[in-house]
Amino acid sequence: MARIFVDQIMLTKLFLPLFFLYLSAQSVQAQHTDTIHKSDTVRLRDQGKLKLYAFIPATAAVAYGFAALNADFLRDADNRIYKSIKHDNRNFYTSADDYLRYVPSLAVYGLDLFGVKGKNNFRDKTSILFISSAFTGVTVKVLKMSSNRMRPNGLNDYSFPSGHAATAFASAEFLRQEYGEISPWYTAAGYSVATLTSVLRLYKSYHWFSDVVAGAGIGILSTKFAYLVYPSVKRVVWGKKKTNTVMMPSYQNGVPGLLISGKF
Template identity: 30%
Template sequence: MRSGLTILLLILLTGHASAQTDSSAATTQDSAVTTIRSADTLIRYRINGAYLGSIWQDLKYTVARPAHWEKRDYIRLGVVGGVAGILLAGDYGVKQFFVHHQSNFMTSVTDQIEPFGNAYSPYLVAGMYVAGVITHDRKLEHGSLMAAKSLIISTVIYATIKSVIRRGRPTYYDSPFSFEPPLTNDKQHTSFPSGHSLTVMTVATAMAELYGKDHPWVPWVAYGIAGLTGATRLYENRHWSSDVWIGMALGHFVTKSIFRHQRELEHKKAMKLLAVSL
């Protein structure tokens, strides 16, 4: 996973007015509206100082989001926490189920899916960026940088949580309640949350945000792969089910927050253009 992030870090608007001439205020206002609706309101990143600075700005925005939560956000938190509690209570049973239902065929299948969580996803983002640059596809180039930024920020948050909550991996412990003090270096207590699940869900959410509106099949495929990747971590006895759930939830909502911030910045840009046009 670190190698994938290293690769990401290293690799790391026109409107037209009507031809008619009218001196009325209504026509002037309509022209301003036309300009606001143009591509000039979009923010498209390239690897430069502005992009690198946006990573820090988005990190601050995401961390501060709970202070601005609305009712629906607390409902989502309740759902995530409630499901996590149910899974926590059943973690041992889930582990036993997968341990007793392993086979050579299933192992061969999971071996093909599991790399989506630590290798394929970062390489996919890097490949998107290279393809966007070569083909001069600004949407693809920008989209890859948005995905990369989401992955970097979600990983920083995930790594911080993992360093504080030192939970024993099911590979080494039968009890899902084996914990060590924060900031210890015991690699056996690095279970919570699941990094593979966070990585693949982060990229899946970014793909859904970027292409889901125009291609409805993208979220189904992206989230489907993410779900299967999480299941491989249970099958391979590398994580508890609650680890996988929280990793996926964290990757999903952090990425949604980053794209929300993007839309807010574009809205502010549109308002500035409107103020200048009036």
Template identity: 30%
Template sequence: MKKLKSIILFFVLIQTQISAQERADSIHNRPLINKEVVRRSVLPLSLITTGVVISGSHFEKNIKKKLRGGEGVIDYAIPVDDLMQYVPIAQIYIADVLGIKAKNHWFDQTKYLIISNVITAALTHGAKFAINKERPNGSSYAFPSGHSSFSFANATVLYEEFHDTAPGFACSGYVLTSMVGSLRVINNKHWVSDVLAGAGLGILVTRLVYSWEPLKNWNPCKKMKDVTFIPSFDSSGGSFTFVYRF
């Protein structure tokens, strides 16, 4: 019964956001759901569903035992996942500076990146507090993984922007973010189900953002073709840089 309630709460959060977007899009008479949107939603929804189904199961507990050992094992961590989640963002703007052709202007990239991350963060943290699953290290709010949802949202923006012109480069973000998810489990921060659900959520939200293209015509910097906006992040915070190509 507890697992069923978690499933219902998680999908209610997603449906709430979809309904809000539907109301916004209806103003512009744009079709919200079509075959392409459904097709692009299959993979992330499968990841989310798998995460919900195996949450709390013996399967994921056995994975933890194999990776971490039993009680009394010396604790360890590989603390690079905090930084790796930002790599796809850096890849997007480095590609812009290098002149790799993208789907959208850098302002639109930034716009969709921010929208995707804001929605993903709202759904992730809403689900965390609603479900309140215990992490493998004993702390709270495990499901879904915030690192996974954030990094996979970023990787999906990278993929959406460059998969037509540089497919290998576009897919590289998913390799890195898969490592982030794996490290969350290895570092005893999350269960496998948390990572799967977080990954699916980040991919789903970003794919829907790119399908619906909110604020599509808003780009005050469209004529600034030689200027690139680069956000950067570190442990102390974030900063913004403008790069002008001569």
């Protein structure tokens, strides 16, 4: 009986990071499918299907999280994973997850600063990140307030979904969108950091497994949706004509900000 319990712990520890890396692999595969060159005879509806395919893995993750709110066998799985993690890590604590969730997004600007140009300029990618963050924040807030799921540590009933996981995977998808076509290692690095953030939330007993799975899906979908709607938003906000507008970060009197200059 003891051997079975030990085996369950080992399988759980292997399963957690592999699940999130699966999301990364599926995201890379979807990106590859989207960038396949097709002949002029390919219909527009086929191109739409390719874009839709990229949303499937993250949508499945969100669906899993919602199903776990009411499905007894999935809630049992949450409990088993929680007990397996706490068996050897009763006093585990770190604050690294509070910072790691932002690392992939910061990497986008860091790479740009060092001359590695991504898909979009500073203004466009900053606008996209803002839209993604708004989608992520609003969605997570609404679901936390409506689901009323108690955290494993009993701190409050804001367990579902994981905001840290949502932010981390939104950030990782942002890095993939900007630099994934340059090298798959950027995607792997971003999703690895997001995975680590989510696993740390589990080890700290702030979330159930299904919470972080749903959070990961929400974050990925938010960024994908931001890239999908931004061209329309850009036409409305900036217009079709080219502008001389320049946006850059500023830091004055100890206060960070955003400097915008140009003709309006």
